[in-house]
Amino acid sequence: MKDPKPTLLAIYDMDKTVTRRATYNGFLLHMALNKSPWRLFLSPLLPVGLLLYFLKIWDRGRLKQFSQILLIGHRVPAERFARYLDSHADLVIGRNVYPQLRARVAEEKAAGYRHVIATASYRLYVEAIAHRLGFEHVIATNLATNSSGHVLARIDGHNCYDAAKLHKVKSWMADEGLKREDCHIRAYSDHVSDAPLLAFADEAFATNPHAPLEAMAKANGWEILDWR
Numbered sequence: 001m002k003d004p005k006p007t008l009l010a011i012y013d014m015d016k017t018v019t020r021r022a023t024y025n026g027f028l029l030h031m032a033l034n035k036s037p038w039r040l041f042l043s044p045l046l047p048v049g050l051l052l053y054f055l056k057i058w059d060r061g062r063l064k065q066f067s068q069i070l071l072i073g074h075r076v077p078a079e080r081f082a083r084y085l086d087s088h089a090d091l092v093i094g095r096n097v098y099p100q101l102r103a104r105v106a107e108e109k110a111a112g113y114r115h116v117i118a119t120a121s122y123r124l125y126v127e128a129i130a131h132r133l134g135f136e137h138v139i140a141t142n143l144a145t146n147s148s149g150h151v152l153a154r155i156d157g158h159n160c161y162d163a164a165k166l167h168k169v170k171s172w173m174a175d176e177g178l179k180r181e182d183c184h185i186r187a188y189s190d191h192v193s194d195a196p197l198l199a200f201a202d203e204a205f206a207t208n209p210h211a212p213l214e215a216m217a218k219a220n221g222w223e224i225l226d227w228r
Contacts, residue, residue: 004182006182006183006184007114007178007182007183007184008108008111008112008113008114008183008184008186009113009114009116009178009183009184009185009186010105010108010113010114010115010116010185010186010188011116011117011118011139011169011185011186011187011188011197011201012101012115012116012117012118012135012187012188012189012207013117013118013119013188013189013190013191013194013197013207014117014119014121014126014129014130015119015120015121015190016190016191016208017188017189017190017191017207017208018097018098018101018117018133019092019096019097019098020096020097020098020228021096023092023096023121023125023129024064024067024121024122025067026088026091026092026096027088027121027122027125028067028068028071028072029071030084030087030088030091031071031072031081031084031088032071032072034083034084034087035072035076035080035083035084036072036073039070039071039072039073040071042070042071043070043071045070046067046070049062049063049066049067050063059159060120060159060161061141061155061158061159064141064155064159065153065154065155068153069153072153073153074152074153075146075150075151075152075153076150076151077149077150077151078145078149078150078151079149081124081151085124085125085128086128088125088128089125089128089129089132090132092129093129093132093133097133098208098227099227100225100227101133101227102133105133105134105135106134108186109134113186114136114137115134115135115136115137116135116136116137116138116139116169116172117129117130117135117137117138117139117140118139118140118160118165118168118169118197119138119139119140119141119160119165120140120141120159120160120161120165121140121141122140122141122142122143123138123140123141123142123143124143124151126138126140127140137172139160139165139168139169139172140160141155141158141159141160141161142155142156142157143155143156144156161193162193162194162196163196165193165194165196165197166196166197166200169197169200184202184203185200185201185202185203186201186202186203186204186205187200187201187203187204187205188205188207188225189205189206189207189209189213190206190207190208190209190210190213191209191210191213192210192212192213192216194213195213195216198220198222199220203223204217204220204222204223205222205223205224205225206222206223206224206225207224207225207226207227208225208226208227208228209224209226
């Protein structure tokens with residue numbers, strides 16, 4: 001009896017892998033311009049958060065929360081976000097996606113792959129981008145909500161970054177009923193923080209890599225894709 005065909009998964013990081021530039025600051029600015037333009041006057045405070053991050057007083061999650069409080073607000077009704085998510089996604093798709101990504105996804109779909117975006121960016125705005133690009137599943141950082149339906153400037157759980165991203169991928173696979181030994185996994189990322197996910201994959205692609213990941217890819221025999 002023949003072994004069943006494996007489930008084919010293609011898991012992509014988003015910022016600077018799928019997109020040319022990081023998306024979070026663009027999302028904050030889009031929300032501020034459309035929802036509360038006066039908040040742009042608070043933007044000179046953003047370097048304070050960056051300084052605390054570079055001094056390792058804050059982690060990435062705390063920096064993201066600080067930026068969100070300044071440019072969007074501490075709590076926002078979910079429907080206020082919903083008004084602007086599609087227009088933001090359209091801007092990203094129109095200006096900020098590598099054309100090679102579209103071709104790669106089309107080839108993989110023809111081969112039977114299921115597509116997943118796994119990113120530290122917020123699920124809140126990633127889903128609209130992912131679905132426009134043909135990704136069926138999103139693994140991302142979640143924002144907390146309260147009982148009155150407000151989206152809070154607070155991460156719910158862990159920032160989907162580094163080892164936490166791999167943990168979220170494994171949890172998603174378990175929820176989907178997918179066993180690791182029954183899957184063939186491709187993973188794509190531009191950043192060395194995704195080394196755990198790349199090592200977990202059957203095929204690892206250092207995609208538009210920064211120098212540390214390029215060196216790691218060469219040491220580990222991972223394929224390098226440069227769409228820049």
